[in-house]
Amino acid sequence: MSTPSKGSGGDDHSPEHRPDDNPPSGAGDPAADTAAGQRFVLHKPGGEPVKTGRNLPVAIASGCALGALVYFSIFPWPQLFTIITSLGVLIGLRELNRAFGGKGMTLAVAPLAVGGVAMQAGAYFGGADWLAGITAATAIACLAWRLRGGAEGFVADASANLFVLVYLPFLLATWMLLIAHPEDGQYRLVVFIVVTISSDIGGYFAGILLGRHKMAPVISPNKTWEGFGGSVVGCAVAGALCVTLLLDGPWWVGVVLGLAVVLAATVGDLIESLFKRDLGVKDMGRFMPGHGGLMDRIDSLLIAGPVVWIVLSLLLP
Template sequence: MTKPSAGSGGGEHSPEHRPDEGSHADSDQADGQRFVLHKPGGEPVRTGRNLPVAIASGVVLGALVFFSIFPWPQLFTIITSIAVLLGLRELSRAFGRKDVRLALVPLAVGGVAMQPAAYFGGTAVLLGVTALTAVVALSWRLRGGADGFAADSAANMFTLMYLPFLLATWQLLVSHPGDGQFWLVTFIVVTISSDIGGYFAGILLGSHKMAPVISPNKTWEGFGGSVLACAIAGALCVTLMLDGHWWVGVVLGLAVVAAATVGDLIESLLKRDLGIKDMGRFMPGHGGIMDRMDSLLIAGPVVWVVLSLLL
């Protein structure tokens, strides 16, 4: 449930200088927080993060996810429920910078309930719990009066759909009859391949900016690395684990590249609007939990739709 952290086609997490980041941004500039790679011509490239620590954190989190779905995939509902609570904490603090208030109690209770609802009840039960949570969250905000109601309500609905609902699509993957655990593994492997391919291609070859206004560190070379890595990973996962045709894996990989890139850009723009570099500092070398799930959140439902239609 994680990925490398650096600017490329697959992820934008290099330090960006903004006047309100203070010592947090300065600390990331220290040599002790950097890891140096070299371009083919020998030019050193600073990654912006302590890469060995980031990789170690990713391995630990990946192992946690793996051992939560084998042999009891029901345990994965606990993992995504914890992610809901941690993510709500980060989003609440981030929105608080703009004096926007989240209805944390109904979002937390409903968001956690949505995880087992999706696993045990499928899409119909998930939609029912989501709708009920939306009604309660909007009603909860009524007692705050008219001042800021529109902004708070919009933030609550955004948070509901962006975090617990999209996380619940991971439960739809793992609960698929027969081979759901391998659906989830395929989703994680292909999405992380997008980030890894984009990371190294962007760091070593990147020169043409993709979206400089939104995410100045993303490059078209990094995007190309993401496409190649995703297509290969998708073809291998679908043929080896899901007994599908290789072309299904390629289609899946291309869909994941698009979703992961959009997910990165969405969170980059959100953080830029809120005036923060990271959503939190939960994991060493990785930032907050929301920083690690940006591409995964958007890719989850895309993988579920593609596999449901083509397998």
């Protein structure tokens, strides 16, 4: 589910990470860097070394381990995936609580945790209706929980709680709507994950090898239009292949899905960039070696999940 390619903020390990002004000695020798435990080094077509911004072997190993965990949780018992997303809610909530706490805002951790886990099970077993109902009940519980803190800071705390409720457990629960499809839910989830990480992979390599023109310098200075083009190509190709091979759908549906995903994934990266900049953090945590926190790894997946569900529901009902 994760790749070595992502980092959403301009200061963290974004796909279009540029070389440092003062690279360490040996930066032109990938073997030396790897042997010394430093960052893996790629080279541009002209031979110029490009730093990836992370320990690439460790990042790949972490991503593969998480991907294997997801795969074996949906085959052959897709119900087990509710446990994975529920753990994701709890881990992500812990990271978000720490980040918001640094700005003096208080989250209603207990209602968010209980409601967030219930939303995962509700989405899988009851569908969108149950998800909507549990989300509304959790929102009310969070607002009521904050009443005991008095008027000072109420609006800020209430806004933070509602943001977290929607951003983490609600968007995460749309993955359960995908997998709950009665005919090919497991494969829909696989298509969603593969197409989304293809955006990361395409943007990563196109960005570090070809990136020149800044895409959103104010929000994420390291993102380039060349990297975005790589994401478009990666998503379109992956979408066409996955839809035809796994869902028995027409290739053009896969292309439409890929284009929708690349837009959603890019927006997800930029949202996370602004979010972390506003809260004054570089990484949300250290959950995954070589990747940062869980929230650093699933930002584009969170935004892409409901988009994939909508596209597939409309074009492949």
